[in-house]
Amino acid sequence: xxxxxxxxxxxxxxxxxxxxxxxxxxxxxxxxxxxxxxxxxxxxxxxxxxxxxxxxxxxxxxxxxxxxxxxxxxxxxxxxxxxxxxxxxxxxxxxxxxxxxxxxxxxxxxxxxxxxxxxxxxxxxxxxxxxxxxxxxxxxxxxxxxxxxxxxxxxxxxxxxxxxxxxxxxxxxxxxxxxxxxxxxxxxxxxxxxxxxxxxxxxxxxxxxxxxxxxxxxxxxxxxxxxxxxxxxxxxxxxxxxxxxxxxxxxxxxxxxxxxxxxxxxxxxxxxxxxxxxxxxxxxxxxxxxxxxxxxxxxxxxxxxxxxxxxxxxxxxxxxxxx
Amino acid sequence: xxxxxxxxxxxxxxxxxxxxxxxxxxxxxxxxxxxxxxxxxxxxxxxxxxxxxxxxxxxxxxxxxxxxxxxxxxxxxxxxxxxxxxxxxxxxxxxxxxxxxxxxxxxxxxxxxxxxxxxxxxxxxxxxxxxxxxxxxxxxxxxxxxxxxxxxxxxxxxxxxxxxxxxxxxxxxxxxxxxxxxxxxxxxxxxxxxxxxxxxxxxxxxxxxxxxxxxxxxxxxxxxxxxxxxxxxxxxx
Numbered sequence: 001x002x003x004x005x006x007x008x009x010x011x012x013x014x015x016x017x018x019x020x021x022x023x024x025x026x027x028x029x030x031x032x033x034x035x036x037x038x039x040x041x042x043x044x045x046x047x048x049x050x051x052x053x054x055x056x057x058x059x060x061x062x063x064x065x066x067x068x069x070x071x072x073x074x075x076x077x078x079x080x081x082x083x084x085x086x087x088x089x090x091x092x093x094x095x096x097x098x099x100x101x102x103x104x105x106x107x108x109x110x111x112x113x114x115x116x117x118x119x120x121x122x123x124x125x126x127x128x129x130x131x132x133x134x135x136x137x138x139x140x141x142x143x144x145x146x147x148x149x150x151x152x153x154x155x156x157x158x159x160x161x162x163x164x165x166x167x168x169x170x171x172x173x174x175x176x177x178x179x180x181x182x183x184x185x186x187x188x189x190x191x192x193x194x195x196x197x198x199x200x201x202x203x204x205x206x207x208x209x210x211x212x213x214x215x216x217x218x219x220x221x222x223x224x225x226x227x228x229x230x231x232x233x234x235x236x237x238x239x240x241x242x243x244x245x246x247x248x249x250x251x252x253x254x255x256x257x258x259x260x261x262x263x264x265x266x267x268x269x270x271x272x273x274x275x276x277x278x279x280x281x282x283x284x285x286x287x288x289x290x291x292x293x294x295x296x297x298x299x300x301x302x303x304x305x306x307x308x309x310x311x312x313x314x315x316x317x318x319x320x321x322x323x
Numbered sequence: 324x325x326x327x328x329x330x331x332x333x334x335x336x337x338x339x340x341x342x343x344x345x346x347x348x349x350x351x352x353x354x355x356x357x358x359x360x361x362x363x364x365x366x367x368x369x370x371x372x373x374x375x376x377x378x379x380x381x382x383x384x385x386x387x388x389x390x391x392x393x394x395x396x397x398x399x400x401x402x403x404x405x406x407x408x409x410x411x412x413x414x415x416x417x418x419x420x421x422x423x424x425x426x427x428x429x430x431x432x433x434x435x436x437x438x439x440x441x442x443x444x445x446x447x448x449x450x451x452x453x454x455x456x457x458x459x460x461x462x463x464x465x466x467x468x469x470x471x472x473x474x475x476x477x478x479x480x481x482x483x484x485x486x487x488x489x490x491x492x493x494x495x496x497x498x499x500x501x502x503x504x505x506x507x508x509x510x511x512x513x514x515x516x517x518x519x520x521x522x523x524x525x526x527x528x529x530x531x532x533x534x535x536x537x538x539x540x541x542x543x544x545x546x547x548x549x550x551x552x553x554x555x556x557x558x559x560x
Contacts, residue, residue, distance in 0.1 A: 009460065012461075069464065075433070096442060096458075097460060099425035099426050100426075100429045101429075102429075103430050104429040104430065104432065106394075107395060107430040107434055110513075111520055112395060112519065112520025112522070113520075114521050115394070128524075132529060136529060137529070138526045138528065138529070139527050139529050140523050140525070142521050142522065142523055143521075143522045144520060144521060146520035149521075178436060179438045179439075180438070183439075183440065183469070185464055185465070186454070186465040187463075187464065188459075188464045189463070189464065190462045191462045192462070227560070237458065238479060240458070241458060242479050247458070247463070254458050254459060283557055296537065298535075299535045302536070302538070303537075303538045303540055304538070304539050305543070305546065309543045310550075317547045318551065318560060
């Protein structure tokens with residue numbers, strides 16, 4: 001048997017979309033390997049959502065009584081389940097916690113780990129992980145020599161699929177390691193800045209560090225207003241962390257995933273963590289003064305130039321066009 | 324305490340050194356700041372930069388036996404090197420240039436038996452406890468972490484200083500300790516390309532996306548005209 005264990009992140013009564021994708025993917029892969037997909041949920045509220053994972057193909061769901069939201073207790077809980085069962089692989093959907101837990105688990109178990117994985121295939125009865133490298137210019141294949149292989153997906157890599165079914169729910173107790181007890185959450189999930197809605201927009205004007213200062217977002221606001229209708233302004237993690245724009249408008253790894261008709265990126269270099277949140281946009285236009293910015297690799301229209309000169313004139317021209 | 328696994332100091336790691344300097348300058352009693360790296364001979368350049376930015380001394384793990392290590396083996400080798408230094412705090416950048424993001428710190432921490440946190444953008448020392456802020460899946464978390472700990476800092480944590488000419492000139496005078504696997508009790512059956520559990524095999528080209536149009540902005544009025552025409556053609560206005 002080659003069962004797959006999936007870490008499922010949940011918060012405020014809902015399972016994370018990337019985790020649902022990971023459960024769906026594990027169910028498909030386990031079917032090909034002749035095993036089962038199992039999932040593990042950690043912390044308060046886990047029992048309320050555990051049964052729902054059956055619909056995505058999980059045959060068994062472990063509910064672990066341990067603190068949620070930090071890697072330490074999850075590593076302890078998962079190591080316990082893995083040591084007491086018959087598992088060959090562990091799968092994580094994209095997300096920060098998954099990176100931390102998966103890497104820590106690899107160290108604990110002496111297991112191999114592949115991260116930023118975009119696809120997983122079955123070859124000769126084993127899983128092979130595909131991971132883009134060198135700015136996504138090449139895709140490497142990773143196999144595992146260890147008894148257990150740990151695969152951490154890139155954000156949105158795995159498709160959510162309901163295959164229907166019931167999961168047996170099993171409660172597991174967790175013996176916390178010394179280090180897990182040394183990190184505690186004081187507050188979790190604080191929303192900083194105004195509550196803005198970017199997910200339903202047809203046109204998004206997104207700003208990054210190249211705007212230079214918080215006031216630079218005025219240029220984005222004006223351009224979005226010129227487009228009118230269903231348009232909004234979005235931001236990268238770097239500028240949200242710097243306090244220039246609200247967290248609710250953030251795109252990427254720990255923000256939102258969007259796919260508007262038009263995504264206009266101003267002063268954004270195009271790091272992978274940002275790209276994964278917007279690459280499905282129908283049309284991508286990028287303005288950046290650095291001709292070598294990675295964003296030009298995946299934009300449909302790239303303008304190499306100073307956004308401070310271009311954005312105001314573009315705003316005027318769009319206004320004029322719309323009359 | 325720092326690590327950087329690049330030939331030149333990775334820009335992310337400069338934030339880690341700056342964070343160490345700010346802790347020291349902020350009145351917390353810091354015995355010393357040690358820069359640690361693993362890599363070929365040329366990686367010494369990264370250490371020179373690290374000490375020019377304020378580290379007191381540096382340690383360079385270099386050994387053919389560790390070449391080609393995957394992230395799990397790299398983290399193990401670094402942890403063994405760090406153990407000898409017995410640090411209260413290990414600081415790392417959030418990712419390496421080759422995109423091993425958010426993971427190396429967790430591996431190092433596990434081997435050291437220490438708590439760990441990544442993408443930290445605010446770090447305050449309160450006695451034997453660190454109070455860290457970081458952005459995770461659902462917003463900002465504030466986490467209390469007991470020392471010794473392994474913390475990966477995000478790029479928003481600070482603006483790294485530039486080294487003075489005097490500091491650059493003096494960098495080569497600061498102690499540099501070059502060590503091999505045998506010096507820091509690294510089990511060589513656990514490191515290197517052949518012993519790494521994640522085995523990199525074939526590489527293939529990604530599906531080709533048609534290259535986009537590029538406009539070099541020389542005459543902005545003309546550039547804007549082109550952008551508007553492009554958008555109009557696609558009914559986006």
